[in-house]
Amino acid sequence: MKFLIKNTFPVILVIAGLVMSLNISAQTGVGAKVPKKADIYFDGTDEMLHENWKYWEGPRFSTEMPIKWEIVSDPINDGTTVSSNDPAGAGGKYGAADIVTKEKFEDFRLHVEFLVSKEGGNSGVYLQNRYEIQILDGDSTAHGLAAVINEAEAPYSAYNGTAKWNAYDIQFRAARFKDGERVEKAMVTMYFNGIKVHKNQEINQVWGGPNSGIDGGNDRGRGITDTPGGIKLQAEGHEVLYRNIWIQKLNLKKADTDF
Secondary structure, three states: OOOOEEOOOOEEEEEOOEEEEEOOOOEEOOOOOOOOOOEEEEOOOHHHHHHHEEEOOOOOOOOOOOOOOOEEEOOOOOOEEEEOOOHHHOOOOOOOOOEEEOOOEOEEEEEEEEEEOOOOOEEEEEEOOOEEEEEEOOOOOOOOOOOEOOOOOOOHHHOOOOOOEEEEEEEEEOOEEEOOEEEEOEEEEEEEOOEEEEEEEEEOOOOOOOOOOOOOOOHHHOOOOOOOEOOEEOOOOOOEEEEEEEEEEEOOOOOOOOO
16 A cells, blocks of 8 residues: 555655655554554444444534444445545535544544545544644645644645545644643644654644534634543535544653654
């Protein structure tokens, strides 16, 4: 498979003006092996979908359990995947039928593989059901593909393209609080298809309003709270497929997510 990378020395790439580095020890990309300390949250099966996930019942929620996301054949490899094209999310109605892990997280390492079936396909991966890592084919802005949404530009050149599998590998550190006040912002390092595209990127706020996730309606997304959240996948009426999702819980003492 493409972009299964295990480097033994540092490599620096310059793609479309963006400096991207391949880490010296991280195993990332499509087909990356599950670490011994990680747990699989979706393996392509209906059983694991319903065991580990539920709908996020936010203010725009407009469906009901059980989850209506369809298990479909992998269009490239053997096995099955899940499609985010829930009927309730038709027309880009985000928040109507998003799914979220039943388990909630603070610091973690996340691996998720996705395939955008057609041009313009739209979904998103939410960290702590707060901070979106965008999936939006055709958009290379700070609101676009692989962007820490509205916080960092999209590293679009690392994209494998539509109808192909892509992978996000993310290490995340939750915001820190003292006496109820945020004293350290959330931080993320991310590989896109095996290429390091964000390093120790701080996240200032929740974007997208109350329908986007936890704290989106608090002080226009700036009212971050000390509440753990799950990994959320967004339904926006597009066929974006997901597979091979695993998570390793961490406890990052220092404000450093690099890996």
